[in-house]
Amino acid sequence: MFNIVVCKDHEELNEKAFQIMKEVVTANTQPVLGLATGSSPVGLYKKMIEDHQKNGTSYKNCITFNLDEYVGLPKSHEQSYYTFMHTNLFDHIDVPEENIHIPDGNAADEEQACRDYEDALKKHTVDIQVLGIGSDGHIAFNEPGTPFTSETHLMALTEQTRQDNARFFDGDINQVPTGSITQGLASIMRAKKIILIATGANKAKSIQLTASKIDPSCPASLLQRHKNSTIYVDTAAASLLGK
Ligand code: F6R
Secondary structure: OOEEEEEOOHHHHHHHHHHHHHHHHHHOOOOEEEEOOOOOOHHHHHHHHHHHHHHOOOOOOOEEEEOEEEOOOOOOOOOOHHHHHHHHOHHHOOOOHHHEEOOOOOOOOHHHHHHHHHHHHHOOOOOEEEEOOOOOOOEOOEOOOOOOOOOOEEEEOOHHHHHHHHHHOOOOHHHOOOEEEEOOHHHHHOOOOEEEEEOOHHHHHHHHHHOOOOEOOEHHHHHHHOOOEEEEEEOOOOOOOOO
């Protein structure tokens, strides 16, 4: 079973997540970082940038693997995860561009792109994996029902996820891509350490399900089987725990 850490506010949550990240970055000669997009990790990334700028913590030996990417959104689109990661983290730290891995959402052969991504990932062991969670319990873009044995694959986004992410696309669900390339649940579970960040009342239900029965209907519940995973929640996201 994972640890659940309830934080009084976002500052405390981001600071705790940042301290774990910094320890991994400074303790390893070639840290492998598994990174997520969306709003949940942005506060953590801000702290990493601040620390890099103030204290010189270096990412030059880091290798990064992102969880997922929309299919069919040009890399240059401001909501592509490629652009998101550069804007919110990579452009402000010293990780070499060649060490960055993000699934190719514009590959001519999408199935091949999935296999290539999984092969690249398997050459490494992720030291720390950052996760958010969908309001439907997804981690990465593994929507409810995804097999626990899944590796990098194509995934159609649920109506719920597209609705949730419409806020990044002028509130218009029609602009939200319908597909993604995502690491699978088995890919994620290979990480040595996992931290999941969830804030806000709209995550309360999925956090409640994550902590109850292990079942593919809530993909995040699989984390209960991970040896070193911690869920950082604010009081709103924790509000249905134990109910
Ligand atoms: C993003 C990802 C997704 C998000 C989830 C929550 O790379 O893998 O699982 O973490 O959809 O998104 P936010 O943080 O925007 O609520």
